[in-house]
Amino acid sequence: MKLFGMRKIFIFFMYAVGILQFKAQDKIGKAIENLEQNYAQEKVYVMLDKNSYVTGDNLFFKTYVFDGYRRSSISNTLFVELYDHNKNLVDKRTIPLQNGEGNGSFNLTDALKEDVYFLRAYTAWMNNFPEEFNFIKAIPIYNPSSEQKLVSDHNEKWDAALFPESGTFVENINTKVVVRLFSQGQPVSGWSGYVTDATKPTEKLATFKAYDQNVSSFAITPKAGKTYKVVIEDSKGQKQTLSLPAVSSSGLNLQVNSTNEGINYSIKTSNITDGLKGYSIVGTINNQMVYRANIKNPTNEVNSKIPTKVSDDNNAVLQLVIFDDKQEVVAKRLCFIKPKNLNIAEPTFVTTTLNNDARAFNSFEIEPDADYSHYTVLVREKPENNTAENILSALWFTGDFTTPVVAPAQYFSKNANTDALDALLISENWKRFNWNDILAEKKPDIRYRPGPNLSFKGKVTNNGRILPNKNINLLFRAGDTDKGLSQSVTDDSGYIYLNNVYFEGPLTVSYYLNQDKDKTAESDNLNINFQPLTSNTPLKGNLPATAYHLTENVKNAASNPEVAKALQNRKNQQILKAANDETLIKEVQITAKKVDKKAELDKELSSGRFSSMNATIFDLVNENQDAQSSLNIMQWLQGRVAGVTFQMDNTGNYVPSIRGSQASLFLDEVPVDASMINSLPVSNIAMVKVLKDGGLVSNAIAIYTKRGNMLADQKDDKKEINNKAVLRGYDVPAEFEQPDITSDAYKRVKNDTRELLYWNPNLTSESNLPPRVLFFNNDNAKNREINIISFDKNDRLLYYDEVK
Numbered sequence: 001m002k003l004f005g006m007r008k009i010f011i012f013f014m015y016a017v018g019i020l021q022f023k024a025q026d027k028i029g030k031a032i033e034n035l036e037q038n039y040a041q042e043k044v045y046v047m048l049d050k051n052s053y054v055t056g057d058n059l060f061f062k063t064y065v066f067d068g069y070r071r072s073s074i075s076n077t078l079f080v081e082l083y084d085h086n087k088n089l090v091d092k093r094t095i096p097l098q099n100g101e102g103n104g105s106f107n108l109t110d111a112l113k114e115d116v117y118f119l120r121a122y123t124a125w126m127n128n129f130p131e132e133f134n135f136i137k138a139i140p141i142y143n144p145s146s147e148q149k150l151v152s153d154h155n156e157k158w159d160a161a162l163f164p165e166s167g168t169f170v171e172n173i174n175t176k177v178v179v180r181l182f183s184q185g186q187p188v189s190g191w192s193g194y195v196t197d198a199t200k201p202t203e204k205l206a207t208f209k210a211y212d213q214n215v216s217s218f219a220i221t222p223k224a225g226k227t228y229k230v231v232i233e234d235s236k237g238q239k240q241t242l243s244l245p246a247v248s249s250s251g252l253n254l255q256v257n258s259t260n261e262g263i264n265y266s267i268k269t270s271n272i273t274d275g276l277k278g279y280s281i282v283g284t285i286n287n288q289m290v291y292r293a294n295i296k297n298p299t300n301e302v303n304s305k306i307p308t309k310v311s312d313d314n315n316a317v318l319q320l321v322i323f324d325d326k327q328e329v330v331a332k333r334l335c336f337i338k339p340k341n342l343n344i345a346e347p348t349f350v351t352t353t354l355n356n357d358a359r360a361f362n363s364f365e366i367e368p369d370a371d372y373s374h375y376t377v378l379v380r381e382k383p384e385n386n387t388a389e390n391i392l393s394a395l396w397f398t399g400d401f402t403t404p405v406v407a408p409a410q411y412f413s414k415n416a417n418t419d420a421l422d423a424l425l426i427s428e429n430w431k432r433f434n435w436n437d438i439l440a441e442k443k444p445d446i447r448y449r450p451g452p453n454l455s456f457k458g459k460v461t462n463n464g465r466i467l468p469n470k471n472i473n474l475l476f477r478a479g480d481t482d483k484g485l486s487q488s489v490t491d492d493s494g495y496i497y498l499n500n501v502y503f504e505g506p507l508t509v510s511y512y513l514n515q516d517k518d519k520t521a522e523s524d525n526l527n528i529n530f531q532p533l534t535s536n537t538p539l540k541g542n543l544p545a546t547a548y549h550l551t552e553n554v555k556n557a558a559s560n561p562e563v564a565k566a567l568q569n570r571k572n573q574q575i576l577k578a579a580n581d582e583t584l585i586k587e588v589q590i591t592a593k594k595v596d597k598k599a600e601l602d603k604e605l606s607s608g609r610f611s612s613m614n615a616t617i618f619d620l621v622n623e624n625q626d627a628q629s630s631l632n633i634m635q636w637l638q639g640r641v642a643g644v645t646f647q648m649d650n651t652g653n654y655v656p657s658i659r660g661s662q663a664s665l666f667l668d669e670v671p672v673d674a675s676m677i678n679s680l681p682v683s684n685i686a687m688v689k690v691l692k693d694g695g696l697v698s699n700a701i702a703i704y705t706k707r708g709n710m711l712a713d714q715k716d717d718k719k720e721i722n723n724k725a726v727l728r729g730y731d732v733p734a735e736f737e738q739p740d741i742t743s744d745a746y747k748r749v750k751n752d753t754r755e756l757l758y759w760n761p762n763l764t765s766e767s768n769l770p771p772r773v774l775f776f777n778n779d780n781a782k783n784r785e786i787n788i789i790s791f792d793k794n795d796r797l798l799y800y801d802e803v804k
Contacts, residue, residue, distance in 0.1 A: 027327045028280060031438040032289040038443045039287035039433050042072050043399035044121045044135040045391055046080065047376065047789070049756050051383045052140040054566040055114075056573065058734045059106040059139075062376045062761040062789075063095055063121060068286040069316055069395060070795040071100030075123035075450040077730075078102055079536050083118040087543055090117065092536055093731040096453070096502070099791075103376075103761035105733040114146035116548050120539060127448040130431070131541050132402045137389075138546045142563050144570070148550040152560075155185035160232050160240050163427040166254035166322075166331040169245045170270045171224040173253045177244065179208060179216045179232060180427040185547050187213040187406040190235035195220060195244075198227040211420035213406040215427060222247040252276070254322055254331045258422065260341045262307035265320060265333075268300075275300045278325030285316045287433065308337065315343055315396060319430045329435045334425040336396070339418040344392075345798040347375075347788055350770045354804050358779045359741050359752060364786075365770035371792035373765070379758035379775050382783040382803050384562060391789055392799065401428050404544070448537075452500040455533040456727060459495055462513075463525045466494035471514035472528070478507050480707065487514060496528070503729040510724050526723045565753035572749045579745035597622040605687055605704040608737045609696045610669055616641050618688040621710050632678050633685055633703065641690050644701075653678040656701055658692055664700040664769060671764055677703055686710050696738050696774045736760070741776045752779040 042065055049060040063080065065072045078095040090112070095102035121135040140150055158181050165176040181188055195206040195218060205228070208218040222228065228244040250271035257264045263283075269275060277298040283291030283306065291306050315338050322331040348367040355362055366375065389398060393408035411421040460467045470490045476483040483503070488496040511528050598619040618640070620627050627636045634654035638646050644663070646654045653674040656663040665672050667680070680703065687704040691697055736759040739746060758775035765771045777784075788800040 027439060028282060028292070028323060030441065031435075032282070032284075032292075034441055034443065035284070035287050035433060035438050036289065040067060040074065041129055041133070041287065041432055042067055042074055042123050042126050043133060043394075044078065044123070044126075045394035045399060046119060046121050046135055046137065047378070047391065048119075048137075048139070049378060049759050050380065050566075051388070052142065052560075052562055052566065053108055054563070054570050055108050055110050055112050055141065055143040056570050057108050057566070058736075059108055060733065060736060060756075060759050060761070061104055061106075061119075063097075063102045063104070064391065064394075065097055065100040065102075065123060066395060066399065067100075068288075069314065071791060072097075072123075073100070075125050076452055077450070077454070077534055078121060078123055080104060081120045081536065081539075082106055083120060083539065083543065084113075085115055085117070085543065087539060089536075089538075094454075094534070094728070096504075096730045101791075103733055104731055107734065108141055110143065110145065112141055112143060114143040114148060114150050115141065115550060116150065116546050117141050118543050122537070123450065124448045124534070124537075125450045127537050128444055128446050131539070133400075133432075134539075135399075136544060138544060138548075140548060140563075142566065144567060148552055150548050151551055153185040153547045153549055156188050156234065156236065156238070157184040158182060158188050158234070158238075158240075159184070160242060161427070162230055162242055162244055164245065164253075165256075165426050166333045168248065168251050168253050168331050169222055170248045170251040170253055171222055172270050173268050174219055174221045175253055176217055176219050176255070176426070177230075178423045178426045179218070179230065180424075181210075181214060181232075182404065183213065183406060184545070188234050189213050191232060192216075193230060193232040196229050196231070198229050198243075201229065211417055211423060212410065215420055215423040217419075217423045217426075220244075224249055252322065252331060254281075254320060254333045256320065256333050256335045258318075258335045258337060258339055260338050262305050263318065263320075263335060263337070264305050265303075267302045267322065272300070274298045274325075276302055279330075280323045280327070282321045282323065284319050284321070290318070291320075315339075315341075317396065317400065317425065317430075321435065327439070332429070334428055334430060336418075336421055336425060339416075339421055342392070342412060343796065345372075345792070345796055347372075347790075347798060347800050354784075355777065356781050358777055358781050360777045360781065361741075361774070362777060363772060363774045365772045366765075366788070368765045368768050368770055371796075372790040372798055374790065375760075375763040375771060375798075376787075376789040377758060377760045377763050377773055378785075378787040379756075379773065380785050380787075381565075381755045381757070381778065381780060382785040383755075390787075390801065391797070395797070397424075400430070400432060402431070403428065451534055453502040453534075454498075454729060455500060456498040456530045457495050457533055458498070458528040458530040458725070460490050461494065461527050461529075467513075468492050468494050470494075472496055473512050473514045475510040476507055477510070478503060478505065483507070497533075498530075498727075503727075504732045505729055507727045507729055508724055509727060512723060528723070528725055530725050530727055532728070562755065565755055568751055568753040569755070572752065572754075575748050576739075576745050579748055601687055602689070604707075606689060606702070607669060607735060608740055610666075610689065610691065610702055611740065612691050612698070614692045614698075616690040616692075619686075620682075620688065621686050621706070627682055627685070633680065633682050633688060634674075634678060636682065637688065637690075637701075643692065644690060658690075658699045661699055662769065664697070666697070666700060666702040668705055669702060677701075680705075733761075738774075738776065754778045757784065 045064045047062040053059055063078055065075060065078060067074055076097050078097055080093045080095055082090045084090055091106055093104045095104045117139050119137045119139055126134060142150060161180050163178040163180060169175060179193060181191065192209045194204040196203060197205060206218040206220055208216045210216045224247055226247060230242045230244060231239060233239045252267055252269040252272065255266045267276060275298040276295045279295045281293055282289060295302060318335050318337055320333045321329055324330045350365040350367050352364040353362060388407055388409060390409045392412035396412060398405065398408050410416060460472060468490055472488045472490060474486045474488060490496050511526060513526060598617060601619050601621055602617055618624050634646055643659045645657050655674045665674060665677050667676060684705050685703055686706040689702040691700045758773055763771045784804050786802055786804055790798040
């Protein structure tokens with residue numbers, strides 16, 4: 001039975017010279033059917049706003065969950081956890097996913113000691129497969145008050161390994177061999193080496209130089225009875241000598257060259273009776289077969305090309321596997337499809353205003369595109385290591401391979417060395433499944449199935465006695481707002497179930513028995529012990545090694561420039577807090593004389609992003625009671641603010657303009673269209689704010705709805721329910737707040753060292769207006785990294801990462 005509907009992403013032509021199409025019901029055909037039906041797997045990429053943090057920071061993150069090379073539709077919930085180096089769970093977040101995307105944050109409190117922490121992310125479905133494919137990332141977190149300090153390891157210890165192409169080393173076949181370095185501390189650069197016959201150690205048969213910190217390659221034609229040695233040396237003179245595999249007297253070698261037009265492959269043999277007759281070659285991408293051919297002739301060599309469809313511009317890792325006439329695996333090779341033609345869209349900017357002055361105002365607008373509904377936008381001061389990892393390397397490499405790689409993002413940059421990427425893939429194995437298990441028709445043990453949203457079960461007792469088959473009334477409340485009443489019936493074991501519920505933050509559940517009035521006293525001792533059915537899974541494996549250690553003897557703990565800036569930024573936040581506390585004291589003193597209710601309402605409802613000296617505020621709680629008689633708030637606003645006009649569109653909605661330009665609309669600071677505001681009852685509105693010219697939000701009308709404490713007093717004659725439980729829903733991320741550079745408090749900051757200048761994991765375009773990004777420089781005002789990510793409905797990636 002199929003677990004999920006298959007989506008064929010890649011289709012290759014299944015014919016080549018001297019090759020026949022396969023028969024569907026042979027052993028390999030059944031194995032492919034098993035693979036496609038039972039091995040759908042997910043992978044996660046977590047994008048962080050920074051590379052390192054200081055306690056007191058908010059750690060913002062955006063998550064992407066993929067099924068192969070598309071955003072996943074398997075899971076709706078993602079678990080994100082923070083561990084210390086002893087594998088103790090420090091904090092966790094439950095993130096809702098929409099089209100495979102989500103976002104969240106951690107507040108890094110002063111209780112965290114300075115150390116390396118680890119961010120882990122996974123879905124419930126991923127628990128059915130090896131844990132090594134969970135997303136785990138090491139994150140340095142610094143704490144000025146910690147006695148022990150975190151420092152980088154400066155050793156350049158390394159190990160190396162050799163990987164003949166396709167995993168075979170056969171006499172008289174010229175073979176590419178990859179040298180792979182594994183750094184234990186700081187990455188090694190500038191290494192090289194040579195190959196010798198063990199009997200003639202001074203005679204170099206081949207030489208090589210490093211492509212990068214990870215790989216190099218050379219070619220050699222091995223001879224029977226020979227032993228070959230490879231000597232590797234780094235720039236500091238450290239050496240290692242490795243032995244190539246023993247030379248096989250018979251066998252084959254699969255050689256591959258990936259171009260934009262297709263995959264050229266060559267199968268060369270030595271001393272195989274009947275040559276390649278009866279052999280098969282199979283190509284798979286993730287858990288889908290995209291190519292298969294059977295060789296009918298007793299030839300000793302096959303050269304062919306797998307052309308990609310002209311309309312198919314997708315990139316992916318292709319696994320080619322050769323089966324012998326007994327349908328057993330004899331060679332494997334990984335390669336990347338179209339390495340020189342990455343299928344990435346780029347945004348078009350309508351306007352760009354970037355100023356290199358300290359604390360200057362900056363902005364840019366993205367041209368609206370119907371295919372891209374929202375964007376993740378990060379603007380920060382460029383970090384030192386900008387090639388560590390990004391969504392490209394996660395999507396096409398690190399999400400599927402668990403071997404550590406130095407700076408994987410370099411392989412998908414504009415000037416990437418495609419030979420280095422190919423060598424890297426030669427040195428890897430596809431571990432998402434095992435061909436022996438697939439051929440034996442083994443299937444994964446599916447113990448975790450993804451639910452639509454959150455689910456809970458509650459054990460119902462009264463005075464410790466289980467209550468089976470009882471009607472239970474449940475009243476749900478979030479904050480001060482009632483969310484509804486529901487009735488459940490306990491099962492034979494006394495459990496009730498809340499399935500597929502979606503809510504953010506804590507939800508209070510009040511409960512009582514549904515029974516005769518003269519028996520309501522029994523509800524006084526009612527208890528429901530709720531347990532989440534959508535929950536975290538403890539980490540079983542080990543955390544990865546890092547190039548850091550703790551020490552108590554550090555003369556200059558802030559020698560790392562990024563850390564020094566973060567520490568200074570923390571001091572700046574303390575300065576601002578002190579200034580705000582002083583302002584608050586003054587406000588309290590003034591309020592003691594006269595309370596400005598409108599200012600208090602504005603302070604309660606709006607964030608700093610929506611603060612402006614050019615704002616016009618209408619208080620509908622304490623003032624402007626006549627607004628209640630209007631059909632909608634837009635009608636009431638007409639003629640009340642200079643420069644603001646309204647026109648009715650063809651659907652009957654009033655659309656506002658400010659000084660001739662269409663104004664943006666926000667409901668509780670979330671962008672909405674005009675229909676949402678026009679249909680909102682005026683009685684639900686607490687405040688209207690009209691913002692003009694300048695600031696982070698300009699030419700906009702912001703509508704704020706009433707909170708629970710603003711509603712009219714209502715008498716409640718119902719008996720207060722004491723039986724309550726609190727359920728933890730999806731976690732709500734902290735809000736990224738832009739500083740008010742123009743405030744008197746900010747003038748006390750002498751050295752603005754903010755690394756994060758802008759963060760929005762869900763920038764949207766409303767009413768065909770260009771999505772707009774507004775931010776302020778820090779005092780450095782140079783080398784700003786602007787990172788923009790989006791996906792269209794066909795999951796084509798839009799990606800932009802430039803330093804401006």
